[in-house]
Amino acid sequence: xxxxxxxxxxxxxxxxxxxxxAGVQRRxxxxxxxxxxxxxxxxxxxxxxxxxxxxxxxxxxLALLREAAAAADKDVPS
Amino acid sequence: MNESSRLFAEAFRDPxxxxxxxxxxxxxxxxxxxxxxxxxxxxxxIFRHGIRALLPSNLTLLSGPGCPVCVTDTQExxxxxxxxxxxxxxxxxxxxxxxxxxxxxxxxxxxAEGADVRVVYSAMDAVQLARERPDKxxxxxxxxxxxxxxxxxxxxxxxxxxxxxxxxxxxxxxxxPAALSALMANPAVKIDGFLLPGHVSVIIGLNAxxxxxxxxxxxxxxxxxxxxxxxxxxxxxxxxxxxxxxxxANGYPRAVTADGNQRARAVLAQVxxxxxxxxxxxxxxxxxxxxxxxxxxxxxxAQRFQIAVVEMxxxxxxxxxxxxxxxxxxxQCPLFRKRCTPMDxxxxxxxxxxxTCAAYYRxxxxxxxx
Ligand code: SF4
Numbered sequence: 001x002x003x004x005x006x007x008x009x010x011x012x013x014x015x016x017x018x019x020x021x022a023g024v025q026r027r028x029x030x031x032x033x034x035x036x037x038x039x040x041x042x043x044x045x046x047x048x049x050x051x052x053x054x055x056x057x058x059x060x061x062l063a064l065l066r067e068a069a070a071a072a073d074k075d076v077p078s
Numbered sequence: 079m080n081e082s083s084r085l086f087a088e089a090f091r092d093p094x095x096x097x098x099x100x101x102x103x104x105x106x107x108x109x110x111x112x113x114x115x116x117x118x119x120x121x122x123x124i125f126r127h128g129i130r131a132l133l134p135s136n137l138t139l140l141s142g143p144g145c146p147v148c149v150t151d152t153q154e155x156x157x158x159x160x161x162x163x164x165x166x167x168x169x170x171x172x173x174x175x176x177x178x179x180x181x182x183x184x185x186x187x188x189x190a191e192g193a194d195v196r197v198v199y200s201a202m203d204a205v206q207l208a209r210e211r212p213d214k215x216x217x218x219x220x221x222x223x224x225x226x227x228x229x230x231x232x233x234x235x236x237x238x239x240x241x242x243x244x245x246x247x248x249x250x251x252x253x254x255p256a257a258l259s260a261l262m263a264n265p266a267v268k269i270d271g272f273l274l275p276g277h278v279s280v281i282i283g284l285n286a287x288x289x290x291x292x293x294x295x296x297x298x299x300x301x302x303x304x305x306x307x308x309x310x311x312x313x314x315x316x317x318x319x320x321x322x323x324x325x326x327a328n329g330y331p332r333a334v335t336a337d338g339n340q341r342a343r344a345v346l347a348q349v350x351x352x353x354x355x356x357x358x359x360x361x362x363x364x365x366x367x368x369x370x371x372x373x374x375x376x377x378x379x380a381q382r383f384q385i386a387v388v389e390m391x392x393x394x395x396x397x398x399x400x401x402x403x404x405x406x407x408x409x410q411c412p413l414f415r416k417r418c419t420p421m422d423x424x425x426x427x428x429x430x431x432x433x434t435c436a437a438y439y440r441x442x443x444x445x446x447x448x
Contacts, residue, residue, distance in 0.1 A: 005087065006083060006086040006087055008082070029202060029232065031232045031345070032228050032229065032232060032339065032341055032342040033339075033341065034340070034341050041082055041083070043277065043280060043333055045225050045226065045229065045277060046172070046199070046200050046201065046226055046229045047199055047200020047201070047202055047203070048229040048232065050225065050228070050229075050277070050280055050281060050342060051280045051333050051339055053086050053332050053333055054331070054332045055085060055332075057331040057332040058085050058089070058332040060331070061310075061329075061331060061332065062085075062089055062090075065095050065098075065099070065310065066095065068098065068102070069094070069095055069098035072098055072101065072102060
């Protein structure tokens with residue numbers, strides 16, 4: 001039931017939105033989301049957007065992983 | 079694919095970084111360690127990416143009670159079926175549920191016999207159906223954890239807003255932290271660390287596990303669903319176990335916050351209140367279910383239709399109960415692949431696309447490991 005694929009909000013109409021899921025357009029409800037904006041990436045579950053994805057946090061996680069990789073193995077490009 | 083989409087998904091599939099994480103896991107898994115994931119989507123992702131085969135043999139990944147359809151008790155399935163047999167009712171449900179066998183029959187079989195059972199994608203579709211069919215009462219079967227419950231609560235509030243009198247929900251929802259405590263209390267369960275469910279945590283937030291963590295002091299890491307997310311969470315768990323320093327950690331901060339989705343939690347709390355619930359495999363767990371609040375009783379199918387169901391034993395020979403607590407794996411069930419297949423399932427763990435038996439059936443040979 002969980003769609004783990006990030007979906008992009010392409011249009012907002014009232015409490016509903018059109019989202020793009022890997023190239024396919026679908027409808028989703030925004031009733032469970034605070035201040036959603038066009039362009040936001042969201043997690044969608046059972047027809048509802050349940051969270052906005054945080055780009056800053058994603059970058060920080062990746063930076064951490066790259067740092068650890070670089071420290072562990074100098075051959076691995078960071 | 080633009081930059082953001084890459085950042086949220088493809089970047090977390092980088093094979094070089096995955097190799098590094100695997101080496102780190104291997105270095106730290108110096109003794110046998112048992113980790114449990116409590117999310118059907120994790121179970122599927124772990125199989126799909128072939129992660130079990132990549133991990134050192136010291137490490138055992140167990141699938142816990144993370145598939146909502148699988149933990150739904152036979153008694154609840156029988157109640158769903160009894161509802162579908164009423165002339166005045168249309169049952170609306172997510173698809174996975176219809177093939178789950180009850181004591182005598184399934185929703186699918188009842189539907190073939192003439193019961194009106196509709197598969198919907200969202201609880202809002204069921205509200206829409208109720209609008210179109212004023213001659214019937216539409217009963218939505220509420221099965222799911224904290225990820226799903228707010229969507230169903232939102233549908234109840236929408237029905238109230240529309241003044242719809244012919245929509246209600248049969249709530250069999252369950253909540254995850256309560257189940258974790260029940261698992262720890264079960265002597266058959268031996269776990270060194272929990273991979274906590276990503277999307278349940280999106281709603282409830284990291285802090286919702288704080289009491290459980292403080293009570294048991296067991297390593298707990300919330301993980302996402304891409305290969306790097308899962309490997310990172312496993313690496314964090316193995317590091318905690320190795321060093322003997324359990325912590326409650328967030329390995330999925332791009333989606334999970336300390337307090338979760340507050341709007342969704344408020345909607346959930348407006349419609350539901352905690353109640354006792356029976357879990358397949360775990361039995362009754364106090365405070366682990368969600369009942370519709372008394373003031374919204376007209377949206378509560380359990381109140382509207384007094385369905386009496388008799389307690390029945392689980393399907394004969396089915397080991398789902400033990401599989402859901404990680405005490406057995408599907409190949410250890412004598413019916414696995416023989417009498418029980420996805421085409422003709424005996425238990426719910428073989429029916430649901432998130433079920434452990436279904437996952438093993440689909441991927442076990444391909445991965446060559448258990
Ligand atoms: S293989 Fe079938 S019978 Fe055995 S535990 Fe799984 S669902 Fe039950």
